[in-house]
Amino acid sequence: MILDIISAVLILLGGVLSLAAALGLLRFGDLLSRMHASAKPQVLGLLVVALAIAIQFPTWATVTTLAIVISFQLVTIPVATHMVGRAGYRTKHLRRSMLYRDELAEAVDRAEARELAWERQRGTGTDHHDG
Amino acid sequence: MSPNRPRMTKGRSFVQQLVLVFFLVLLWVMLWDSVSLLSILTGVILALVVTRVFYLPPVVLSGRFNIMHAAVFGLWFVYSLVHASVEVAWFAFRRRAVGAGSVIACDLRTSSDLLMTLIADTASLIPGSIIIDSDRALGILYLHVLDCDSEEKIRTAKAQVYHIEELLIRALGSHRDLAALRAIPDPMHQHGGEG
Numbered sequence: 021m022i023l024d025i026i027s028a029v030l031i032l033l034g035g036v037l038s039l040a041a042a043l044g045l046l047r048f049g050d051l052l053s054r055m056h057a058s059a060k061p062q063v064l065g066l067l068v069v070a071l072a073i074a075i076q077f078p079t080w081a082t083v084t085t086l087a088i089v090i091s092f093q094l095v096t097i098p099v100a101t102h103m104v105g106r107a108g109y110r111t112k113h114l115r116r117s118m119l120y121r122d123e124l125a126e127a128v129d130r131a132e133a134r135e136l137a138w139e140r141q142r143g144t145g146t147d148h149h150d151g
Numbered sequence: 152m153s154p155n156r157p158r159m160t161k162g163r164s165f166v167q168q169l170v171l172v173f174f175l176v177l178l179w180v181m182l183w184d185s186v187s188l189l190s191i192l193t194g195v196i197l198a199l200v201v202t203r204v205f206y207l208p209p210v211v212l213s214g215r216f217n218i219m220h221a222a223v224f225g226l227w228f229v230y231s232l233v234h235a236s237v238e239v240a241w242f243a244f245r246r247r248a249v250g251a252g253s254v255i256a257c258d259l260r261t262s263s264d265l266l267m268t269l270i271a272d273t274a275s276l277i278p279g280s281i282i283i284d285s286d287r288a289l290g291i292l293y294l295h296v297l298d299c300d301s302e303e304k305i306r307t308a309k310a311q312v313y314h315i316e317e318l319l320i321r322a323l324g325s326h327r328d329l330a331a332l333r334a335i336p337d338p339m340h341q342h343g344g345e346g
Contacts, residue, residue: 036240037236037240040239040240040243040244041243043243043244044239044240044242044243044249047243047248047249048242048243048249048297049248049249049251050252052252052281052283052295053249053252053297053298055281055295056239056278056279056280056281056295056297057239057243059275059281060235060236060239060276060277060278060279061236061239061240061243061278063232063236063276063278064232064233064236064278065236067232080184081184081185084181084184085181085182085184087181088178088181088182094272094276095272097275097276098271098272098275098276098282101275101281101282102271102275102281102282102283105281105282105283105295106282106283106284109254109283109284109295117251118251118252119251119252119253119254120250120251120252120253120299120300120301120305121253121254121255121299121305122253122254123253123254123255123256123293124254124256124283124284124293125254126256127256127286127291127293
């Protein structure tokens with residue numbers, strides 16, 4: 021009985037966190053902010069739902085399968101968000117007004133200035149590739 | 152193993168390969184939900200095939216692992232996951248729209264690929280920050296931080312990344328990383344508060 025209540029609360033919590041992810045996806049202003057919403061609250065959401073399932077079916081078979089589900093989630097989410105975030109940043113799919121400070125742009129500017137100065141010094145300025 | 156890639160095999164000891172095979176077999180057995188001779192045997196065969204076909208560059212381990220500090224890291228990670236998940240969920244539910252974010256640069260003290268990857272993974276899993284880019288040569292991570300529109304919030308976000316680094320170095324960093332940690336205990340004030 022108590023275990024049933026605990027798992028019900030956990031599943032409800034998981035649902036609320038997934039709802040937050042969906043709402044964030046709708047409401048946040050730009051691609052980078054939305055990446056936070058799509059990936060993050062739902063990690064904990066999945067975790068609590070898995071915990072609820074483990075409480076309801078405490079067998080080795082279930083628990084090990086849940087462990088696999090969670091570990092794959094934990095391994096793949098950083099990679100997925102990084103790939104989309106980086107692609108979005110590099111293809112300039114971002115709203116400058118949604119960025120207070122951008123230290124990566126500052127670093128890129130510094131590197132480009134250095135490269136330009138170096139090329140000018142060598143007297144070659146023709147070949148040009150964006151990294 | 153073909154002899155034309157001896158570079159890749161160098162540095163990876165037999166023991167390390169054994170550990171990899173062990174975990175792959177464990178994964179396979181967990182997937183089948185049964186510990187039987189058949190599942191273990193097919194697991195071993197598959198693990199050997201997979202490690203040969205999808206060859207990965209060897210991971211350079213530090214040879215140091217402190218279980219106490221690893222436990223501290225684990226507990227801290229769960230706490231931050233819960234704390235930050237609630238925070239990001241609140242940003243989604245609250246009436247006021249989320250503020251501007253920031254891309255911050257964190258100049259890490261470690262130079263190990265493994266630690267840099269783990270720091271990036273941890274920062275990515277904790278809501279509120281995602282990795283945008285990294286500079287492997289210089290050991291700099293670039294992260295996007297949600298709702299980060301003041302110097303104070305930028306400072307907090309950077310402090311969190313450096314805290315992750317500190318916890319991970321204490322858990323499994325090499326002695327060189329530990330020395331770097333002692334040399335620069337507070338990287339926030341290292342370069343006059345900037346960069």
